[in-house]
Amino acid sequence: MTKYSGRRCAAYDRLGPRRWRAPDLGAARCYLEHAPVRASCPEHGVRTAPVPWARCASSRFASAFEDWVAWLALHMCRSALAELARVDWHTVGGICARVEASLEEADGRGRLDGLRRIGVDETSYKKGQRYMTVVVDHDRGRVVWACRGHGKDRLNEFLDLLTDEQRDAIEVVTADGARWIADAVAERLPRAELAVDPFHAVSWATEALDALRREVWNGLRSAPRPRRRGGRPRAGEAAPPDPAAAVKGLRFPLLKNPEDLTGRQASALEGLRRTGSALWRAYLLKEGLRAVFRAGPGEAADELDGWLAWACRSRIPRFVELSRKVRRKRRGILRSIELGVSNARVEAVNNKIKVAIRQGYGFRNIDNLIALVMLRCSDLKPALPGREA
Numbered sequence: 001m002t003k004y005s006g007r008r009c010a011a012y013d014r015l016g017p018r019r020w021r022a023p024d025l026g027a028a029r030c031y032l033e034h035a036p037v038r039a040s041c042p043e044h045g046v047r048t049a050p051v052p053w054a055r056c057a058s059s060r061f062a063s064a065f066e067d068w069v070a071w072l073a074l075h076m077c078r079s080a081l082a083e084l085a086r087v088d089w090h091t092v093g094g095i096c097a098r099v100e101a102s103l104e105e106a107d108g109r110g111r112l113d114g115l116r117r118i119g120v121d122e123t124s125y126k127k128g129q130r131y132m133t134v135v136v137d138h139d140r141g142r143v144v145w146a147c148r149g150h151g152k153d154r155l156n157e158f159l160d161l162l163t164d165e166q167r168d169a170i171e172v173v174t175a176d177g178a179r180w181i182a183d184a185v186a187e188r189l190p191r192a193e194l195a196v197d198p199f200h201a202v203s204w205a206t207e208a209l210d211a212l213r214r215e216v217w218n219g220l221r222s223a224p225r226p227r228r229r230g231g232r233p234r235a236g237e238a239a240p241p242d243p244a245a246a247v248k249g250l251r252f253p254l255l256k257n258p259e260d261l262t263g264r265q266a267s268a269l270e271g272l273r274r275t276g277s278a279l280w281r282a283y284l285l286k287e288g289l290r291a292v293f294r295a296g297p298g299e300a301a302d303e304l305d306g307w308l309a310w311a312c313r314s315r316i317p318r319f320v321e322l323s324r325k326v327r328r329k330r331r332g333i334l335r336s337i338e339l340g341v342s343n344a345r346v347e348a349v350n351n352k353i354k355v356a357i358r359q360g361y362g363f364r365n366i367d368n369l370i371a372l373v374m375l376r377c378s379d380l381k382p383a384l385p386g387r388e389a
Helices: 063-073 078-085 089-107 152-161 164-169 179-188 198-222 243-248 251-255 263-275 278-294 297-312 317-328 330-339 344-359 366-377
Strands: 002-004 007-014 018-025 028-034 037-041 045-048 117-126 130-137 142-148 172-175 193-196
Touching: 018 063, 063 078, 063 089, 063 366, 078 089, 089 366, 117 344, 117 366, 130 152, 130 344, 130 366, 142 152, 142 366, 152 179, 172 179, 172 330, 179 193, 193 198, 193 330, 198 243, 198 251, 198 278, 198 317, 198 330, 251 263, 251 278, 263 278, 278 297, 278 317, 278 330, 297 317, 297 330, 317 330, 344 366
Parallel strands: 117 172, 172 193
Antiparallel strands: 002 007, 007 037, 018 028, 037 045, 117 130, 130 142
16 A cells, blocks of 8 residues: 555555755765555546655655756756756756745645735746736735746736635735726726836836927928038038937936936936927926826825826827827826835846846746746745755
């Protein structure tokens, strides 16, 4: 009789000796050798009996060795780790996936309990519009869920994991204003408020401003330049300034915060101010939207309404369209100011994901990347063998 899946079953046969890689002894590799028994289970059929030193029958690594590799994967690049551990670099991803799965099973999805304020965002992990969705617990500052892809269906997969009580306990969801997030929250989290991240709201204005700058630059570049009377400039005489080059050089001064400008950049903006062009008015609109988020909760509504009226009358098509978008997101923007929440923690997690991708020189298997993200950014922390205390 042997034990399999929590029940005792009749032994079927015994396999030949197998080896499991264990932590090294000094500079020498160490292996555990054992001839496992196969059991005849009435429910599952013939299965190999598990061994206490490995996580699953298919793994050829001891649990202590996998814990060691997973811990190192969080602190060094995968190629160096593969050389140090003397395993193939593809193996590192599989080890991280098994360690994460075992820690999650032991955790019992306890990280989904007590969720009150969460942040949702998608981040690119590969060229070709390949995205993954991440959900972060703001109160505890950790990732609670991640999956391949993005969209309403992916977010519903996370919400399906929650009980009715857990969904009712969620009070605030921060996001970048994507419609699929707003629709999922409205349908599945009726007691939660959607807060639009201030950073993303300002980024809409900076994108509109930069697009307008490129339009002005392309127009000046393609327009014929006026000729100087008398032909070419004389020797030692400076050529007239190129207006297209001047507008091209305004890219960073227009996008930077005024307090971060260098002296040269401030002078360039001063020259733009004297022209009073649409590009200067668009810059003022961008700064006006930033000022809305610096206002207090009691003043934010009036400040935002004033900005919406200003943008709507600006006669700058891109900012007129932006005013419509901001008006649609008005409630979520005001709630983010009143509650003092943002998606900053989610953006920090996205940066850690980018670091993990760079350390691994890319990931072919997205499931292994998600496992590494959960080990790095959630409370599922692998421990070094023998140092749990």
